[in-house]
Amino acid sequence: QSHVLQQPKLHHPAYANIHTHAHSYPTCQPTHTFHYKRQVQLLHSYSSPPQVPHQRTSSGLHTMELFTKTLFLCLALALTNGAPAHPQDAAVNDAALPDRCAGIEFDAITPDEKGNMLFFKGSHLWPGFHGPAQPSNETFKELDDMHNIGHVDAAFRIHNTENPDDHDHIYFFLDDKVFSYYNHTLKDGYPKEIQEDFPGVPTHLDAAVECPKGECIADSVLFFKGNDVHIYDITTKTVKTKTWSHLPVCTSATRWLEHYYCFHGHNFTRFHPVSGEVSSGYPKDARRYFMTCPNFGHGGHYKVLKCSEAKIDAITTDDKGKSYIFAGPIYMRLDTHRDGLHAFPITRAWKEVTSGVDAVFSYTNKIYLIKGDQVYIYNTAAHYTLIEGYPKTLKEELGIEGHVDAAFPVPMNIQFM
Numbered sequence: 001q002s003h004v005l006q007q008p009k010l011h012h013p014a015y016a017n018i019h020t021h022a023h024s025y026p027t028c029q030p031t032h033t034f035h036y037k038r039q040v041q042l043l044h045s046y047s048s049p050p051q052v053p054h055q056r057t058s059s060g061l062h063t064m065e066l067f068t069k070t071l072f073l074c075l076a077l078a079l080t081n082g083a084p085a086h087p088q089d090a091a092v093n094d095a096a097l098p099d100r101c102a103g104i105e106f107d108a109i110t111p112d113e114k115g116n117m118l119f120f121k122g123s124h125l126w127p128g129f130h131g132p133a134q135p136s137n138e139t140f141k142e143l144d145d146m147h148n149i150g151h152v153d154a155a156f157r158i159h160n161t162e163n164p165d166d167h168d169h170i171y172f173f174l175d176d177k178v179f180s181y182y183n184h185t186l187k188d189g190y191p192k193e194i195q196e197d198f199p200g201v202p203t204h205l206d207a208a209v210e211c212p213k214g215e216c217i218a219d220s221v222l223f224f225k226g227n228d229v230h231i232y233d234i235t236t237k238t239v240k241t242k243t244w245s246h247l248p249v250c251t252s253a254t255r256w257l258e259h260y261y262c263f264h265g266h267n268f269t270r271f272h273p274v275s276g277e278v279s280s281g282y283p284k285d286a287r288r289y290f291m292t293c294p295n296f297g298h299g300g301h302y303k304v305l306k307c308s309e310a311k312i313d314a315i316t317t318d319d320k321g322k323s324y325i326f327a328g329p330i331y332m333r334l335d336t337h338r339d340g341l342h343a344f345p346i347t348r349a350w351k352e353v354t355s356g357v358d359a360v361f362s363y364t365n366k367i368y369l370i371k372g373d374q375v376y377i378y379n380t381a382a383h384y385t386l387i388e389g390y391p392k393t394l395k396e397e398l399g400i401e402g403h404v405d406a407a408f409p410v411p412m413n414i415q416f417m
Helices: 053-079 394-400
Strands: 002-004 017-023 038-044 108-111 116-123 126-129 152-155 170-174 175-182 207-211 220-225 228-232 238-243 252-256 258-263 267-272 314-319 324-327 330-333 343-345 357-362 366-369 374-379 407-410 413-416
Touching: 116 252, 152 220, 152 252, 207 258, 314 413, 374 394
Parallel strands: 002 038, 017 413, 108 152, 152 207, 207 252, 314 357, 357 407
Antiparallel strands: 017 038, 108 116, 116 126, 152 170, 170 175, 207 220, 220 228, 228 238, 252 258, 258 267, 314 324, 324 330, 330 343, 357 366, 366 374, 407 413
16 A cells, blocks of 8 residues: 655654654574565655665665664574573682672672773672672782782773774782783783873772763773872873762772672762763662672563573664664674673663653664654754754554564664564
8 A cells, every 4th residue: 555645743854764664573493484475655745756675675674684783682582691690609618708798898890891890899809790709810910929919909991993002901900010811811011000001090099990981071080099090191180079978989880781880898989070960869789780699689670581581672773883682671782792781671761661662763963763653853962962842653653553673764864564
């Protein structure tokens, strides 16, 4: 069927050609095929010329490519190792090993070059979000054997894409010394005086965390000492100091999935890396989020699904290259290999979408989440802020009726199925 709409409420010429298909929904079963029951073409009064056959073929290729990705990403979703989704930490049998579930205060937290999170306390570390402690010198032997350090004051992984010799290296700080590691190997010439590598940064630090350009004004490192934050510009090698008295004194800090966390005692507080503003609802107990402990349920309240249980609802990539997969009430970033793959409730990023999604697509710095006959449009440039006046009905916003199972952009039009 074909209909010509007079002056539909569409925001961009790209909506000129909109195709709606009703079909049986793809699941994790690789033998599934698409069955199209109907096709409706909605034409804007000033639309571009109708699609020619080769354009439909291209659309079909896009559909099959999306379907293929769905099958593979189903497995990725099932295998994702989010912090809280593992069995509880094994009981610590060795009395000499510290137990992070006892409510300890970490000395330092940092991801390594592969995105594995490392938690340090005294002469021990925990590699990852679950499992018992181990001596630090089993992973970084110079922290004890060569220099008799035994512990670190602060640590971070540097973000410096303009200098491959430094990018993704881990830096450890102790008193007035700095150590640089890559692939768990100490670089030649280290340790050095802190002032030699980071002029203007004080000694005897409390915490440190990387802050890439785009989240901070420039590629930077935030060094914490008491209530003072020393913001080190990696390119200019200059330091600006701020006092954030409203933020607890951080004994460790880390960046995880573009959010910043200050750890103090067995709690943590999320803060903005530029203003220091503290997010509402904090502090929270780290044992509920960054480790799995007996009698401490996870704040996200989700579990990892088996592949046979997983049903992929939507996949999209926004204009900044952030890729998302949606399944039931959760979503997962697919482009965060430096921080690992982790699933979260959809409401964590899009709080108004409380019952999952039917389809999602990204277009011109906006992400469109469709559920039932409602469409939610978020500004991706403003940390996914819901645009005023939304949600709206599909008919009101896009001029279409009926259930939408999938949507994806192709040149000069949006495909709905």
